[in-house]
Amino acid sequence: MNQVAKDHVVIRFAGDSGDGMQLTGSQFTNSSALTGTDIVTLPDYPSEIRAPAGTIDGVSGFQMQFGSQKVNTPGDYPDALVAMNPAALKANIQDLARDGYVLLDIDAFTERNIDKAGYVENPISRKSLFDKKAYSIPITSQTLEALKDFDIPKKAKERCKNFFTLGILFWIYDLSSDFNIKWLKKKFAKKPIIAEANIKVLKEGMIYAQNSSMFQAQYKIHSAPLEKGTYRNVSGNQATGLGLVTAAERAGLKLFLGSYPITPATEILQEITRHKNFGTKTTQSEDEIGGICSAIGASWAGAFACTTTSGPGLALKSEALGLAVITELPLVIVNVQRGGPSTGLPTKTEQADLLQAMYGRNGEAPMPVIAAKSPADCFHQAIEAGRIALKYMTPVILLTDGYLGNGSEAFKIPKVNDLPDLTVKFRTDKDNYQAYARNPETLAREWVKPGTPGLMNRVGGLEKDFLTGAVSHDPKNHDKMVRIRQEKVDNIANDIQDLEVFGDQEGGEVLVIGWGSTYGSIRNKVQKYREEGKSVSHAHITHINPFPKNTLEVMKKFKKVVIAEMNLGQLDKLIRAKYIIETISLNKIQGKPFTENEIAEVVDELL
Amino acid sequence: MNQVAKDHVVIRFAGDSGDGMQLTGSQFTNSSALTGTDIVTLPDYPSEIRAPAGTIDGVSGFQMQFGSQKVNTPGDYPDALVAMNPAALKANIQDLARDGYVLLDIDAFTERNIDKAGYVENPISRKSLFDKKAYSIPITSQTLEALKDFDIPKKAKERCKNFFTLGILFWIYDLSSDFNIKWLKKKFAKKPIIAEANIKVLKEGMIYAQNSSMFQAQYKIHSAPLEKGTYRNVSGNQATGLGLVTAAERAGLKLFLGSYPITPATEILQEITRHKNFGTKTTQSEDEIGGICSAIGASWAGAFACTTTSGPGLALKSEALGLAVITELPLVIVNVQRGGPSTGLPTKTEQADLLQAMYGRNGEAPMPVIAAKSPADCFHQAIEAGRIALKYMTPVILLTDGYLGNGSEAFKIPKVNDLPDLTVKFRTDKDNYQAYARNPETLAREWVKPGTPGLMNRVGGLEKDFLTGAVSHDPKNHDKMVRIRQEKVDNIANDIQDLEVFGDQEGGEVLVIGWGSTYGSIRNKVQKYREEGKSVSHAHITHINPFPKNTLEVMKKFKKVVIAEMNLGQLDKLIRAKYIIETISLNKIQGKPFTENEIAEVVDELL
Amino acid sequence: MSEKLHTLTKKDYSSGSDVKWCAGCGDFAVLTQVQKVLAEIGRPPEEYAFISGIGCSSRFPYYMGTYGYHTIHGRALAVATGTKTFNPDLSVWVAMGDGDSISIGGNHFIHTIRKNLDIVCIVIDNQIYGLTKGQFSPTSIKGQVTKTSPSGKRSLPMDPVALALGAGVNFVARTIDRRPKQLAEVLHKAYEHKGFSLVHVLQNCIIFNNGAHDDITNKETRDEHSLILVDGEPMIFGKNKDKAIVLEGLNPKVVNRNFVDESQILIHHERAKEPGLALLLASMRAGKFAGSKTVEKFPIPMGVLRNVEEETYDSITTEQVEKSIALKGKGDLQSMLNSGDTWEIN
Amino acid sequence: MSEKLHTLTKKDYSSGSDVKWCAGCGDFAVLTQVQKVLAEIGRPPEEYAFISGIGCSSRFPYYMGTYGYHTIHGRALAVATGTKTFNPDLSVWVAMGDGDSISIGGNHFIHTIRKNLDIVCIVIDNQIYGLTKGQFSPTSIKGQVTKTSPSGKRSLPMDPVALALGAGVNFVARTIDRRPKQLAEVLHKAYEHKGFSLVHVLQNCIIFNNGAHDDITNKETRDEHSLILVDGEPMIFGKNKDKAIVLEGLNPKVVNRNFVDESQILIHHERAKEPGLALLLASMRAGKFAGSKTVEKFPIPMGVLRNVEEETYDSITTEQVEKSIALKGKGDLQSMLNSGDTWEIN
Numbered sequence A, B: 001m002n003q004v005a006k007d008h009v010v011i012r013f014a015g016d017s018g019d020g021m022q023l024t025g026s027q028f029t030n031s032s033a034l035t036g037t038d039i040v041t042l043p044d045y046p047s048e049i050r051a052p053a054g055t056i057d058g059v060s061g062f063q064m065q066f067g068s069q070k071v072n073t074p075g076d077y078p079d080a081l082v083a084m085n086p087a088a089l090k091a092n093i094q095d096l097a098r099d100g101y102v103l104l105d106i107d108a109f110t111e112r113n114i115d116k117a118g119y120v121e122n123p124i125s126r127k128s129l130f131d132k133k134a135y136s137i138p139i140t141s142q143t144l145e146a147l148k149d150f151d152i153p154k155k156a157k158e159r160c161k162n163f164f165t166l167g168i169l170f171w172i173y174d175l176s177s178d179f180n181i182k183w184l185k186k187k188f189a190k191k192p193i194i195a196e197a198n199i200k201v202l203k204e205g206m207i208y209a210q211n212s213s214m215f216q217a218q219y220k221i222h223s224a225p226l227e228k229g230t231y232r233n234v235s236g237n238q239a240t241g242l243g244l245v246t247a248a249e250r251a252g253l254k255l256f257l258g259s260y261p262i263t264p265a266t267e268i269l270q271e272i273t274r275h276k277n278f279g280t281k282t283t284q285s286e287d288e289i290g291g292i293c294s295a296i297g298a299s300w301a302g303a304f305a306c307t308t309t310s311g312p313g314l315a316l317k318s319e320a321l322g323l324a325v326i327t328e329l330p331l332v333i334v335n336v337q338r339g340g341p342s343t344g345l346p347t348k349t350e351q352a353d354l355l356q357a358m359y360g361r362n363g364e365a366p367m368p369v370i371a372a373k374s375p376a377d378c379f380h381q382a383i384e385a386g387r388i389a390l391k392y393m394t395p396v397i398l399l400t401d402g403y404l405g406n407g408s409e410a411f412k413i414p415k416v417n418d419l420p421d422l423t424v425k426f427r428t429d430k431d432n433y434q435a436y437a438r439n440p441e442t443l444a445r446e447w448v449k450p451g452t453p454g455l456m457n458r459v460g461g462l463e464k465d466f467l468t469g470a471v472s473h474d475p476k477n478h479d480k481m482v483r484i485r486q487e488k489v490d491n492i493a494n495d496i497q498d499l500e501v502f503g504d505q506e507g508g509e510v511l512v513i514g515w516g517s518t519y520g521s522i523r524n525k526v527q528k529y530r531e532e533g534k535s536v537s538h539a540h541i542t543h544i545n546p547f548p549k550n551t552l553e554v555m556k557k558f559k560k561v562v563i564a565e566m567n568l569g570q571l572d573k574l575i576r577a578k579y580i581i582e583t584i585s586l587n588k589i590q591g592k593p594f595t596e597n598e599i600a601e602v603v604d605e606l607l
Numbered sequence C, D: 001m002s003e004k005l006h007t008l009t010k011k012d013y014s015s016g017s018d019v020k021w022c023a024g025c026g027d028f029a030v031l032t033q034v035q036k037v038l039a040e041i042g043r044p045p046e047e048y049a050f051i052s053g054i055g056c057s058s059r060f061p062y063y064m065g066t067y068g069y070h071t072i073h074g075r076a077l078a079v080a081t082g083t084k085t086f087n088p089d090l091s092v093w094v095a096m097g098d099g100d101s102i103s104i105g106g107n108h109f110i111h112t113i114r115k116n117l118d119i120v121c122i123v124i125d126n127q128i129y130g131l132t133k134g135q136f137s138p139t140s141i142k143g144q145v146t147k148t149s150p151s152g153k154r155s156l157p158m159d160p161v162a163l164a165l166g167a168g169v170n171f172v173a174r175t176i177d178r179r180p181k182q183l184a185e186v187l188h189k190a191y192e193h194k195g196f197s198l199v200h201v202l203q204n205c206i207i208f209n210n211g212a213h214d215d216i217t218n219k220e221t222r223d224e225h226s227l228i229l230v231d232g233e234p235m236i237f238g239k240n241k242d243k244a245i246v247l248e249g250l251n252p253k254v255v256n257r258n259f260v261d262e263s264q265i266l267i268h269h270e271r272a273k274e275p276g277l278a279l280l281l282a283s284m285r286a287g288k289f290a291g292s293k294t295v296e297k298f299p300i301p302m303g304v305l306r307n308v309e310e311e312t313y314d315s316i317t318t319e320q321v322e323k324s325i326a327l328k329g330k331g332d333l334q335s336m337l338n339s340g341d342t343w344e345i346n
């Protein structure tokens, strides 16, 4: 069989919510990752409410890209589409790459299903519906056939069909099924017959592909030149959770999380709840206000305290954020952005909470804001948020989004000792204690744990004396305090990494600036430009408040600065206001990052 | 007796919370206004909690300026300070104008009171404590003496002492006591003896002043060249309430107010509650979220709906604001700003909620924002907010602040027919109704009252189809809707007044831009500059989102643009981000507007 | 009202939109009964306003052929307060989940009850967060394992009925998706009741909390675990109607019917002026309270627990407006503006 | 603990700051009794955390010589939830006004009760908004004229005690600023009770609602209008101890003591497992409920209404942590990071 080497491949698995597409996708991803390819994934759940089986609304998808180079995104257009029923086909076919192919379960193309999907006639018979390569395979019947000797109900047999599909794909991409088989045995340790059945079907799938004359070639994706080390696949929400647990441990503190479920942030709460053996305590509050307030109460008591939410929840936390600012307590607020305004598009991604994060509270209430750029980066930025919060005694907002939270990628597991040391010292010395005396370098006040003898003090939301922390209505003192709270945050600029340029270090034609989850799509496109010899560079901002000190310097080196974001230009507004510099705002608000074309549309004009 | 004409005079009344200083102040103000002088007032209540009588914390103040020209502020430094006890003296003496004088009740300067005020020795005996002119008058004993024949308790007699003070001032400023006497008779119609007593004391005060050799001159403030018409004295909160009632009437709608008490906004709710005979309904909700949500529910039902609050309350309303934006319902949100962040300085003024008003909600949720510049202007801007809300089917934020809300000035009562006609048409036609079809000019959707036959429809917080309003998860539709909501707001720029320049119409050296309650203090100082022949001009922004169309044009005509605000530069950020223009940010965060000196400190440098 | 009043049917109260709940979801039963009851009441659809928060159950308004507002999480009652107070002519109905109504929405819940706003409020209680895929809610039982309580929920459940009584509710009923007839009956009574009418509907979330109410829906067990309340009738239950509730001091007690005198059996009076009986019934929290040291097991009372009337918020509001007009005359804008101390500048 | 334990006095629990309530404000009495009771308990001041919201009464923490947090309006219990859950060793006390606790803070109130967080919660109820100068609160009586209800308040009051019982409270007491001895007694019991302990203190706001509680504080009337609860004792009241409470069916009734047999008089049992008695007492809402059609006038019960114990939220949380450590071993960061499916790149 001839083998064709490929640089990278994008596969989208689509089927009914019950078809197990998320599982199939992640199993394929893991098997591929084990061969050393780089991987990025993105599930696409049906919108909030479960719809009747077989309908478009009920389609669940999972996209992944694997490659022999660093892959930064789950890919714009799939090279392969797995469609387990007509609705899955209909919902996804338009995204297929020009030379992509479809793999479908012909058994699912019954009249009833075709009708439910909203097709007028069988799409497979109508060539014109898609002039794409299609492999119509009787997946369900082959599965049942393979299991005819198994003494399990028909329903259970049918549920194995996704492993048949997996088998076919394993063969096409020359992957071993070892990992998968091990996983099945473990997963169904208590029901070995189910493990056996799935394994049987998986193998039959591989055999079917090999024996069928359909497939002219096997594709081979070689391992990517990744850094040496141990890897695992993590979603952004999982990584955020792990990062927060890690930050607490590195600080020598116990983690406290106060949260309220909300899509797409809930998994962080669910992840952290699993790590009670670190002494972690979580509370699912009655509402978002309870979530942040309990975190503030825990922070006051000496916890590394966090709260996690998405846009509407952040809105509800606005008032309490101000309390954390004025009482100068460390707190990490994770906001996993979703489509707005209001309830908006809860399952879609967006970057439109930036200005809310910056300004969504009464009075002058400055707060550091940072953003993660990829699922694995969520881990590191959770630690960075913790570092800033604890060192500067301030609430910090970490922005991620639905795309990062649900998406996953290969995560190089760090050695714990290489991670930053965030050790915290509580004040215990009774002499000369002043609640609002500041460290001259960080401007942070000291942290005292209630329970400490001799340091009893009272804090609160009213303006306070710059030294004693007692309530003060003095006008001059207020002016001073407003400015010092701002200065404390501005001052963090001295303690963060410079903005890095990917591309022309000395400057050039176009600089594309991005932040957050658009990292991968911008980087990919810029990389292509550079391969074509074009002077396009990329700078991705992690620290948004304050900006890195060299931000203006970097921008000035380029003739044109494009700011690309999934909103109407929020980072752009911050940059213009701060640096008074002409920029070009590139906006897309469609619940997903830029495609290469969309970037080209603007950047090509500037070259 | 010689009479000295004066252009304007600033008087501050200060005494214990129980001394009736607010009443004395407003009585004086009204008597002066009746003579045709212009007037502006500002009460200064003690900070939130009532403190023990006689202490500094318990001092209550009321400042007013009256003049024979337009007076724009209650004045920086009082020409006369009335101090009813030692604490009142101590708390206010430092503000007295260089050539100002103090009028004090010597009877209150007992050892105990002197001690309570925190003086080490009697300040009156120690000349050095204030090298100011002081009139020490036995106000209390004179009052008791005047009332010796009255058969009322001593306490009640003592309570008359503020009218003695008022009598003295009436004489000094040559004002008639007629108005006051009428007022007393009406107020105490049911207790004529109390009216009698007060009138007696008032007259005795006038006689005392006349007979005493203390006062070398009477001052005369001639009437100001005000527009013809009927006037009354209104506070900003009162004016806002009246404006909202007026807007509803002019729209042919009933007013609904959902609110929760909060300093310094509560009086608007209290004012509106009084006008039930207009069909107005109010609800004091369980919290701020209930306040705005009930207003949204009423707006949906066809009310002219409003909610009123201050900073922390606005923060709590953030999430619901987004719902009003996406369901495109008219709503006026009044935010009476106070010192922040968090509980901050609740009784002091500030302008630091501007960015919250602009951006304090999840997703792209644009909303018009306007600001009133003086107590009487609150009336007109409440109507303007209503006009925009109803015409464009959008929530509108009206920003005022504690200084405007509590302060008062002469309000020229408009003729109702001269006020804008805001008549609203509800859709009742059943044919071809589409819930999100838009008026091509305003981009507003139509308003349908539940109860209307044949137009039943469902709205909500999820993204909706651009035409039908049905829930839509379509990416392109979302992009379109996000942009159209923004366009609708931007488009209002075509329907508002141009930015006016006070000063050099064709441009010049320095333009000072302000917004909100700093109007008076900026205008005064700029007027002085101009009298000195200096090229300083003033432009005051009422419409902040969107800005007037000529804003950039105006700014470009000046060499330097100074933006003066009581925050760390929030309007400045908006202007820079929008127009990419260099500006100079002049900030003060001390709970009060700029003094002339503070403006000079920055502007002088630029000339 | 429309001229030609055709006989209204269930369909007249349906929006015709595809209903997107999971197959087998208990929400369908509630929707069907509401539509049926509205048809029976016979008021035209435009006179109804259905308001909800966020959750599976809160999709309710989209499926009704009436006016509808799908608001934000927990705020349905706050929005309804404005709608009903402003326009008391509308028949306002609120539908919400257990999380929506008494977790994030708890404050509006107790205060709208306190105000006695004249609406029908349906709490659809599956003891789980459905829409966000399976976290515990305030009504989940202690020890329940959910996505956010992998080691078991740490607190006892909150009972919407008991909470509502604590807040002073005047009409409260409990029923279940699987008893459509009782559901319809209760909805009729709720509609007829002037004032806040709480209908607590136990509902099965087939996906995330399937079987939560099995003991009161399974044929074999339901009669032993539910106490069907009938106004004026003694409290008898059990497959063979062999069990009864009697009073022991202040506490209810389950007894074998054969061993007590009929006259000792508690009689249900939904219109009892004093709240004692309703409170007692609300305190009978069936097996759900596993883990409590203080709560006994009882059959769960279903039907109307309390049905009395007090003045409603919306009617008092209207009355105050009318009184004000009667007293001061219909508002005249120019006189309002000219009131207070004025002066002339000529 | 400090080595040399001097005898702690009231002063050790005072911050020494000037107390800024109006002269004659009922808040002083509460402050004094709390400080006194803490001295009697004898734990060092650093082990206490006093948390409050916003309101006159919420200034409380500033005057205590303990750790203190004056948070934001309505959120004291939410903050306290974090403090106590994180560090159960602290003795956490919350002080709030009626508006703070059950108007804006109502949701946290019912849910902190449901969770059974082990704290002492003092609600200082003057039936008015003091700090904002005189608007009605949820506990204001119907018809009350305030700055925001010039035509009279439109709804019946909410009773914090009844609401708390509806939410499932295990310890609840009612007392008043003018009964310092009872206040102290109740505070002691609240401190000793494991779990959420609600102390409802009626308090006089001399400025904005003076005399609201006159009927139960005036020498002439108070004995007729208050029912002092004594554990294990019959419910007798009146100046001449001539009145008693008996049960009529499920309802309490006031009778002349001379006309009933002593044995018929209800006996108070604060530790009764079943909530019936406490609910009955809570339903006795004295004259305050003017305007209600359904509430009878009763003397207002004062003292501990209910005092039972259930597991607390903070202790179960700690237990779950300990169990997890016992099961999985103390968390090791590197193993956590390396868990799941991993692979090596060499």
Ligand SMILES: Cc1ncc(C[n+]2csc(CCOP(=O)(O)OP(=O)(O)O)c2C)c(N)n1
Pocket (backbone or CB within 6 Å): A260, A261, A262, A263, A288, A312, A313, A316, A343, C054, C055, C056, C057, C058, C072, C073, C096, C097, C098, C099, C100, C101, C124, C126, C128, C129, C130, C131, C132, C137
């Ligand atoms: C402010 C806010 N917080 C959280 C959410 C996420 N959310 C949506 S529905 C829901 C709870 C759903 O449970 P329930 O109210 O019981 O309704 P069900 O889905 O079970 O019918 C949550 C937490 C949200 N939409 N908005």
Ligand SMILES: Cc1ncc(C[n+]2csc(CCOP(=O)(O)OP(=O)(O)O)c2C)c(N)n1
Pocket (backbone or CB within 6 Å): B260, B261, B262, B263, B288, B312, B313, B316, B343, D054, D055, D056, D057, D058, D072, D073, D096, D097, D098, D099, D100, D101, D124, D126, D128, D129, D130, D131, D132, D137
């Ligand atoms: C978010 C917010 N809303 C409103 C206020 C204004 N406010 C402060 S205290 C208070 C109510 C005070 O009444 P209560 O809680 O009964 O306490 P009291 O002053 O009577 O002791 C209100 C409405 C605020 N500070 N914050």
Ligand code: SF4
Pocket (backbone or CB within 6 Å): A050, C020, C021, C022, C024, C025, C026, C027, C056, C057, C126, C130, C131, C204, C205, C206, C207, C208
């Ligand atoms: S998740 Fe549960 S509650 Fe939601 S639609 Fe499905 S079955 Fe119904």
Ligand code: SF4
Pocket (backbone or CB within 6 Å): B050, D020, D021, D022, D024, D025, D026, D027, D056, D057, D126, D130, D131, D204, D205, D206, D207, D208
């Ligand atoms: S206003 Fe009332 S509650 Fe507040 S301090 Fe004064 S008396 Fe006390």
Ligand SMILES: [Mg+2]
Pocket (backbone or CB within 6 Å): C055, C097, C098, C099, C124, C125, C126, C127, C128, C129, C130, C137
């Ligand atoms: Mg639910």
Ligand SMILES: [Mg+2]
Pocket (backbone or CB within 6 Å): D055, D097, D098, D099, D124, D125, D126, D127, D128, D129, D130, D137
């Ligand atoms: Mg109060």
